[in-house]
Amino acid sequence: MLFRRVILAAALSLSTAAQALAAWHEARTKHFIIYSEQRPEDLKTYAEKLERFDAAVRKVRGYGDPALTDGARLTIFDLPSVAAVQRLLPARANAAGFYIPRASGAVAFVSSRDDKSGRLLGPSHLLQHEYTHHLMLTDPDSPLAAWLVEGTAEFFGTAVVEADGSVKIGYPPQGRAQTILRDVGFGAGDLLAGTRPRSDLDRSSLYGKGWLLTHYLAFNPARRGQLDRYVQGLARGVPARQAAEASFGDLKQLDREIDRYATKKFPALQVPAGAGPTVEIRTLGAGEAAIMPVRIRVDRGLRPQDMASVSEQARGVAERYPTDPAVQAVLAEVELDARRTGPAIAAADRALASNPKHIGAMIIKGRALLEEARAKGGTANWGEVRRWLIQANRADTENAEPLFLFYQSFLAARQKPTADAVKGLYYAHVLMPHDVNLRFHVVRQHLTDGELPDALRAFAPIIANPHLEVEKRPMLLQAMQKMQGGDAPGALAAILIDYQTRRGRTDD
Structure with a gap:
């Protein structure tokens, strides 16, 4: 439910x-x-x-x-x-x-x-x-619908935690009042039919009206079960408007109902404290604290214009704490971001010398070895790369990154992924389904193997993401249409064209 x-x-x-x-x-x-x-x-x-x-x-x-x-x-x-x-x-x-x-x-x-x-x-x-x-x-x-993705996030986003540990859910998002209280932007029919936003007001409606519709359906016993049927229809590949009309009936009537609902006092849910x-x-130790400003910027993602100053700062801290594994692991990531694979591996090795079980250093070393192998091309020792990634996986079997990197090593080597590599990719997706790049690879592998229902299930949340601006990536919409039409090769071709365009290259 x-x-x-x-x-x-x-x-x-x-x-x-x-x-x-x-x-x-x-x-x-x-x-x-x-x-x-x-x-x-x-x-x-x-x-x-x-x-x-x-x-x-x-x-x-x-x-x-x-x-x-x-x-x-x-x-x-x-x-x-x-x-x-x-x-x-x-x-x-x-x-x-x-x-x-x-x-x-x-x-x-x-x-x-x-x-x-x-x-x-x-x-x-x-x-x-x-x-x-x-x-x-x-x-x-x-x-699998943008309005429900954002409406649900708004529904829970305004929750408050009470002094006794219970949690109250259902407060209206105050900053969305314009689209909740006024009949502007999308109505229920637009949301349920999957209409793509054409203006800032439409985009705001995905949040405000999405919250209103989500809230109404959660609290209205007369419409219980309709939302489940709608989502199940989308999961089967039923077009959004068809799924909406089959589940909710007259969409204009539903729109009138939520407009009236917006003028009333909203009920709320309370979850008792467990x-x-x-x-x-x-x-944090002295070294960890000293490297924290660098770590924050690295985890944010380094911009090219910041690389020189951050590298200098990281090396300075690393010189003061040469045996601190947390410091050396951050330095390794900075060096790798700067495409200096040799120094990155050296820093990761220093971290591992102090703490052989430091999973972050193990993964960074694996990434650096993979990048070195990419650069070497036909002379690369892919066996060495994969042995290290397997070692990292064994150190933490529930960490998605070594599994994903292992799979990517076959694409980088222009080799067909082994059954174990594909299995690892799918488990990485189970562990970290939030990563869009990983999800694209899952879709691509399912399509390669002709597994259309699985590909569609993995791909639908990508299309439902209102931040993706799929209008600027028409091949994604074409891929979705091909999947819904049962054309796995056509969908795969569209996915690959989009991927190559984004990456600016024609490999993997």
Whole structure:
């Protein structure tokens, strides 16, 4: 079921007003690794609230809760202010925080101490919104419609954690009032039929009207089960309008119903508090703390114009802490980003000499060996590359990146992936379904093997992503149409053309 009914109650604002200190701390929970300069007691409270939010979403959505290793936990960098977050973004970006899904581990950048109530998307709202996306993609039956993807994220994004640990869900997103209360932008029929946005108002509707429709369907007993039937139709490849009309009936009537619903007091769900989550806090060592500014920029993704200054900073810290594995692993990644594979391998080896089980250093060395092999072409020792990636996989079998890199090594060598490589790719996708590049490879492999239903299931969330701007990538829409028409070779050709255009090359 898409929603499960739970008990109703009152609310408390989710915020942490901790004062920043110089010392960096790490909070480790079942689902999160948080780095922050908050006081340990405030960081513990912040981490507990995130865990309670996670538990509430899982309960309402009916998600499982498997054990996770570090590669699958969400890493959060809690910065001193929104201004510090925005310095990591392009010049004209104005977000209060952001989230990056990737096979190497999803990361988020926020500021829990600058959560101003007047923002369209404050840091708490934004993190909960994005984390809902993070959880939704772990569901094989993830919503396949843009309005539902964003409407569901808005539905949970405004949740508040009460003093007793319970979580209240269903608050309206205040910054979306224009599209919720006024009859502007998309209506229910446009959303359900999969109409692509043509204006900023249309795009805003995916969030505001998407929240309204999601909320209405969650609380209206007369329409119970219709949303499930709609999503099931989309999963079978039924065109959106046809699936909508078969599930909801008269879409104009539904539109009138949600317009009336927008003028009433919204009900809410309350998830009772469960057992208190376990939070482990530690103070980072001197080397880890010194390299943290570099690590934040590396995990954000280094821009070419920043490479020289960040490299100099990383080498300076590494000279002071030559045996610190955390420092040397960050230096290895900086060197690899700068395309200096030899120094990257050397730094990774120094990290592994101090800590032979440092999975981050093992993976960076594997990436560097793969890049060296790409450069050597026909003279590359692919066996050595793969042996190292297998070793990294054995060190952490639940880490997606070594599995994905192992599969990619066959494409880079222009060799057919082995059965084990394909199996590893699919398991990497199970572990880290948020990575779009990994998902594209999964779709491509399914199409290569003529597995259309599996390809369509993996591809639908890509098309449903409203941020992808598929209008600028017409081959993706053509690929979707080919899949729905049963043409696996035609869909594969369209996927490859899009991939080659994006990569600016014609290999792998």
